[in-house]
Amino acid sequence: MNKSDPQFNQFNKLHHFLSIDGLDKATLTNILDTAEGFTSVNDKSIKNVPLLRGKTVANLFFENSTRTRTAFELAAKRLSADILNIDLVSSSTKKGESLLDTLRVLEALQSDMFVVRHSDSGAANFIARHVSPTINIINGGDGQHAHPTQAMLDMFTIRRYKGSFDNLVVVIIGDIRHSRVARSGIGALVTLGVAQIRVVGPQTLMPADVESLGVVVYQDVNKALADADVVMGLRLQNERMTSATIPSTGEFFQVYGLTPERMKLAKPNAIVMHPGPTNRGVEIAASVADGKQSVILQQVTFGIAVRMAVMSIIMGHGEQVREAEANPA
Amino acid sequence: MTHIRIDNARVIDPTNVFDDNRTLYICDGKLTDHCGDDAQIIDATGLIACPGFIDLYARLREPGFSRKGTIESESRSALKAGFTTVFCAPDTEPVVDSTSTVELIRQKAAIANGARVVPIAALTAGLGGKRLSELATLYRAGCLIAGHADVALDDTGVLLSAMEYASSFDIPIMIRPIDPAIAGNGCAHAGSIATRLGLPSIPVAAETVALARLIELCKSTPHCRLHLSRLSSARAIELVRNAKALGLPITADVGIHHLFFTHEQIDGFDANFHSAVPFRTLEDRDALRAGVRDGTIDSICSDHAPHDKDAKLAPFPSSAPGLSAFDAFAPLLLGLPELLNMSLIDVISKVTSGPARVVAPHQALIETNSELLNTDHYSLDIGANADLVLIDPHAAQHCRRLA
Secondary structure, three states: OOOOOOOEOOOOOEOOEOOOOOOOHHHHHHHHHHHHHHHHHHHOOOOOOHHHOOOEEEEEEOOOOOHHHHHHHHHHHHOOOEEEEEEOOOOOOOOHHHHHHHHHHHHHOOOOEEEEEEOOOOHHHHHHHHOOOOOEEEEEEEOOOEOHHHHHHHHHHHHHHHOOOOOOEEEEEOOOOOOHHHHHHHHHHHHHOOOEEEEEOOHHHOOOOHHHHOOEEEOOHHHHHOOOOEEEEOOOOHHHHOOOOOOOHHHHHHHHOEOHHHHOOOOOOOEEEOOOOOOEOOOEOHHHHOOOOEOHHHHHHHHHHHHHHHHHHHHHHHHHHHHHHHOOO | OOEEEEEEEEEEEHHHOEEEEEEEEEEOOEEEOOOOOOOEEEEOOOOEEEEOEEEEEEOOOOOOOOOOOOHHHHHHHHHHOOEEEEEEOOOOOOOOOOHHHHHHHHHHHHHHOOOEEEEOEEOEHHHOOOOEOOHHHHHHOOOOOEEOOOOOOOOHHHHHHHHHHHHHOOOOEEEOOOOHHHHOOOOEEOOHHHHHHOOOEEOHHHHHHHHHHHHHHHHHOOOOOEEEOOOOOHHHHHHHHHHHHOOOOEEEEEEHHHHOOOHHHHOOOOHHHOOOOOOOOHHHHHHHHHHHHHOOOOEEEOOEOOOOHHHHOOOHHHOOOOEOOHHHHHHHHHHHHHHHOOOHHHHHHOOOHHHHHHHOOOHHHHHHOOOOOOOOOOOOOOOOEOOEEEEOOOOOOOOOOOO
């Protein structure tokens, strides 16, 4: 197997957006800067630019999602692309053998870009390795592995409110083990060079050797929050609440819940983030989610500009490949 | 009458602790001390002659999964790799829990004319973990050992019962220790790589908890010959070493790939390294090597798992586990003396006299069933079956990726 990073094409350009892993600070910063430019588009009354006119983006969702799918759809539309929503959750494409077959059929629809969400970790990498090189892939979330556009919109939000990443203390609370949002977020924070990333949660929700990701583990949420600049909550999945990983949502809230009292331990200008949808009274108190420090809804809005940035960057790099394929030397 | 004379071979016979140049004579399938003048002469200068390798765990896939491999294809490829005997996994379809399936496998193997194929009996009917298979019958039919493949036997009562029952007939049993409740849907070692890739993972405790349970059960069934199959962790080696020091009748093996690979190999979601027994850390790999060196590990098996091409063409967690192992086995094995700082004869013992001792049938069985492998004294003695291989240690080895 070719272990080189499948995100880059033969011209060494970012061709797929699968994971934060392997991307350098300049690449991430370029995405954030490009997204800055698009925020003004979103503020205008006519909210689209013709960058992707004539291009087709297919949303391939093998796993349920409304928010992420809608955000990608809107981003594609604002770039003037045609968008195709393909619901693959109910079809019988759960097994690997048929995943390739499904891909071949979707390739035949002659889309330029696939946005993929799948319940298997590594699914987006797999698809990128096996799809025609003329198609760009964006990972819209694969298993417990990565959700890189979420990470970039989180970074965008942090930069907007904090100006830069230097000297920041970022606290991530909750289910790190099963969270692709946490993995991608941590990867981006490490690359962008924050001062410290703290993770807090019970051991049942921590992956093995979590320190190897570049984080410091805290058991006590109060200590973790001391002098924090950014506080990120994570959604506790329903299935965790019914298994042996935590005794009850009530106890979880007691021990780890983000309450107004606890927020007082963080810096006064700290921001509160959450990828949504929130479980109020489980990981976050309603008054914090709706409070002055919360930037949860801004994250959603910034998500459009960030996804426009990622789509336009990799679509541009894809053009080079498509031209090379169409006019072989 | 076939007479063969092998000249100038470096003869390695671990059972007799013999490693020197010697002329070998073979008459009608037996090793002898001389041959007639019409003997075929093989000049084995530069070659190693040793007893044929015995593989305690390989999947031949037939019956049931012949798209992945057949008894013919796999037993022939085993023979080319130096194995004259292969113990085949019972997780076929149907499962090896009846004499008719054993008979089917033996007939197909006889036609294939590759390595000798010895079916491993399924310890429980259908590998269901509830009812015992007819172990005494299966043993008489030629299954020299009973096991449970990669299917966890999580009912401790059934496991104890199986050990007691098997011990009544001196049938060795082979278990790969795995606690399914801890392993869950894991597909990789619980460590930094699985954490970064977000792969459901298998902690070391999934192996060691099951292993500790087996060792305790072994203490209460002192006549059960327990063979621990395909260990993966440093802690498991420590547990087995301690158990052996207590004098328990325990033997153990490791898959050849686990002496070379670590969890680093799965980085980039390389499904080729998705293995049912996960590759763990460098420390684990080094402990497995130390176990081979100090005798904690008795045998090195192939853990051969042939697949059709589609099996690995899926996202990592959905890809089929297992690696094909026969083709690269001998070159890997011959690399071990240098890597492990062991003598060649000691390394070769792990695929000859070592596994032979694990499965050695009792004399009564050999007397009533002459076709069976006589592993009681597996050697190149005069009078022994001419079950031997010639290896060219200098032959260039090329591995090539199939399209």
